[in-house]
Amino acid sequence: MLKKFLSWGLLPRVAMAIILGIACGLFFPDGLVRLFLTFNDLFSQFLGFIVPLLILGLIAPGIAELGKEAGKLLLFTVLLAYGFTLFAGLFTYGVAVLTYPWVLDTTATLTSFTQTAGLEAYFTLPIPAFMDVTSAIIFAFVLGLGMAFIQGDTLKKVMFDFRDIIYKTISAVIIPLLPLYIFGIFLNMTSAGQVAAVLAVFAKIIILIFMITLIVLLIQFGIAGAVSGQNPLKMLKTMLPAYLTALGTSSSAATIPVTYKQTQELGVREDIAGFTVPLCANIHMSGSTIKITACAMAIVLLTGGQLHFWQFAGFICMLGISIMAGPGVPGGAVMASLGVLQKMLGFNEEMLGLMIALYIAMDSFGTACNVTGDGAVSVIINKIYYKTK
Secondary structure (H helix, E strand, O other), rough: HHHHOOOOOHHHHHHHHHHHHHHHHOOOOHHHHHHHHHHHHHHHHHHHHHHHHHHHHHHHHHHHHHOOOOHHHHHHHHHHHHHHHHHHHHHHHHHHHHHOOOOOOEEEOOOOOOOOOOOOOOOOOOOOOOOHHHHHHHHHHHHHHHHOOOOHHHHHHHHHHHHHHHHHHHHHHHHHHHHHHHHHHHHHHHHHHOOHHHHHHHHHHHHHHHHHHHHHHHHHHHHHHHHHHHOOHHHHOOHHHHHHHHHHHHHHHHHHHHHHHHHHHHOOHHHHHHHHHHHHHOOOOHHHHHHHHHHHHHHHHHHHOHHHHHHHHHHHHEEEEHHHHHEEEEOOHHHHHHHHHHHHHHHHHHHHHHHHHHHHHHHHHHHHHHHHHHHHHHHHHHHHHHHHH
């Protein structure tokens, strides 16, 4: 039975964990709830320990892989992909500021949203991190940039092996245990009488994010159409197979062959598509940024916080870089963003858990937005590169 459950995709497992957490919270005795609170406390301690290592193991090798090769083509592609990602995050911030006051019930903030219902874990086991999040971010950038510009391969090989260890930790430890952690969160919220408000947030945010991704894609292809002289709507129709493939697989990497084929049908030369599509699968994260920004803003509001523009502008700028390192596993982008959420927005472990649950609940929408937008990036780069040659 357990093996069959683990064979399900991550989204069905998270959905089942939420349903069971709500159902069990209605009748579980306090002693049993405390048992799951103990597991959640241990898991959150482990998350706190692993977050700086995630930052170091994902961001540093990701920057190093960009390297110095490909010259202008690499620079143009990275800047354009990052620009699209920043725009998506800032646009989402603007939409959320305008709509959240009437979409979400911000007058009834969840004051105990991150607290237990008078229950505590049976015991705690502090697991101090090797370094704090700020140090990890700075060290990752210094290390990544250094590896990108030196000729030696020794340190790169070490860091790539370290990244493989982090990938394995995510896929073999964090992801399998994540549904149980989310079960504990919703079990606790149900016993605290908070679950109805949280589910209302889930439904409204998912609908809003889906609408934002469609608007952002229209804007991206509007720009690409203006640059290339093509009809943006026809371009989007051409990219529809890539969108649907990503919607089904929730994987940018798995969609690369389809994205590559459809991008060439937009008139992008084979050599340009062969460069931009695999690169953008790792660095163009408009859809992921939309999801993370919208979910983070909702959680901040519902815990009594304020949506300060400069705080979120800095968060979005750092987020756009951090999630470039998102590994090829479901929920990889949100895993890579945990340190930024923790450091820049003050998220604690339970808020991070809810963030992960919200993100995974709409993972396919963001991935579909990412890979479809890769077509727009490729069209623009194709036009710029052959115009400047």
